[in-house]
Amino acid sequence: MIYKVISKSEFTAFIDAIVKANNAYGPRRVDSDRNGEPIYKFMPVASADEIAFDYTATHFSAKQFFLPFREELSHFSFDEQDNWEQHIRYEAPPTLLFGLRPCDISAVNILDDVMLRGPYPSPYYLARRRNTFIIGMDHLPLPDCFCKSMNRHTVSHGFNLFCSDIGDSYYLSINSSKAFTFLKEFELRNPTPEDDCLLIERRKLIKQSFLTNIEVTGLPLFLDIEFDSPIWEKWGDKCLNCGTCAMVCPTCYCYSVEENFDIDLKGSSRHNRLYSCNLVDFAEVAGGHNFRPRNGDRLKYRYYHHYRGFSANDNQQICVGCNRCGRACLAGINPKDVINDLRLERETCKTGDSPSPNRT
Numbered sequence: 001m002i003y004k005v006i007s008k009s010e011f012t013a014f015i016d017a018i019v020k021a022n023n024a025y026g027p028r029r030v031d032s033d034r035n036g037e038p039i040y041k042f043m044p045v046a047s048a049d050e051i052a053f054d055y056t057a058t059h060f061s062a063k064q065f066f067l068p069f070r071e072e073l074s075h076f077s078f079d080e081q082d083n084w085e086q087h088i089r090y091e092a093p094p095t096l097l098f099g100l101r102p103c104d105i106s107a108v109n110i111l112d113d114v115m116l117r118g119p120y121p122s123p124y125y126l127a128r129r130r131n132t133f134i135i136g137m138d139h140l141p142l143p144d145c146f147c148k149s150m151n152r153h154t155v156s157h158g159f160n161l162f163c164s165d166i167g168d169s170y171y172l173s174i175n176s177s178k179a180f181t182f183l184k185e186f187e188l189r190n191p192t193p194e195d196d197c198l199l200i201e202r203r204k205l206i207k208q209s210f211l212t213n214i215e216v217t218g219l220p221l222f223l224d225i226e227f228d229s230p231i232w233e234k235w236g237d238k239c240l241n242c243g244t245c246a247m248v249c250p251t252c253y254c255y256s257v258e259e260n261f262d263i264d265l266k267g268s269s270r271h272n273r274l275y276s277c278n279l280v281d282f283a284e285v286a287g288g289h290n291f292r293p294r295n296g297d298r299l300k301y302r303y304y305h306h307y308r309g310f311s312a313n314d315n316q317q318i319c320v321g322c323n324r325c326g327r328a329c330l331a332g333i334n335p336k337d338v339i340n341d342l343r344l345e346r347e348t349c350k351t352g353d354s355p356s357p358n359r360t
Contacts (some may be wrong), residue, residue: 061250236296
């Protein structure tokens with residue numbers, strides 16, 4: 001890692017030059033919510049003027065650039081002699097992503113563990129990941145963010161360049177030779193002791209600005225103990241089975257595979273489509289049997305996957321605390337409320353004292 005400092009005016013010139021020369025995406029305001037608060041989304045940008053440098057959080061995460069909602073895996077063509085050919089393409093254009101927050105970069109790192117370091121790496125994901133240049137930026141959290149509770153409010157890898165706001169300048173963490181090469185044409189300086197102090201104060205400010213905290217210590221054990229808790233039915237009855245939480249989540253990666261035949265029967269295609277464990281038919285198998293027919297069961301397994309972990313993601317907790325799911329949920333289901341309910345039930349339970357058996 002190489003550390004440099006760049007003035008904000010020079011940094012704007014750098015961003016202006018790099019987005020004009022590449023297929024670039026950055027945060028842009030696209031609408032307002034019912035309270036008048038801005039809604040941001042990663043959109044194509046052609047200049048620094050189009051980027052909302054002071055944005056809070058995007059409605060959708062950067063997952064869409066690595067795991068699109070729907071993609072073609074392969075295409076088959078048939079001829080009259082019953083011969084067939086399979087066509088597979090692992091191609092991805094070079095892409096620049098600007099402004100990712102630490103929690104979103106942490107989410108990409110989690111997807112890397114699943115999609116690249118697992119027993120069956122995805123060549124489609126690999127092509128996109130290797131051809132994506134990530135520039136991260138720190139920020140003050142929203143009131144309902146709990147990234148600090150998940151230890152995702154800072155990040156040390158998974159990016160090419162990371163920028164910390166220290167007043168009139170940015171403190172740069174350069175994590176790739178490509179980023180260092182891009183910055184050679186611009187005026188940089190080595191950090192001074194004063195810059196280091198400003199960076200430390202900035203990180204203290206961010207850490208102290210979190211208003212939402214969730215106690216996750218021992219949470220995997222709590223989930224095992226509360227496997228049959230009525231809490232799941234309570235919150236499951238509210239769930240609309242819409243899958244919105246998985247759509248906006250930066251780490252949900254479950255998917256289904258579909259086969260589609262051409263109308264003329266001369267070809268077919270196989271598609272990958274992101275899915276959600278909250279959907280009614282997620283656990284349905286041949287014969288119409290459903291292993292998770294109740295809302296509470298499906299909601300429970302989503303929380304198990306995020307806060308206890310499955311073998312596919314090396315049993316790590318994959319929630320990064322961005323709370324996009326809580327903001328987007330039409331039924332008002334929030335991770336903080338669900339987890340607090342589970343803890344309250346366990347920590348306030350009382351058991352009767354039974355005498356020890358007599359010695360014989």
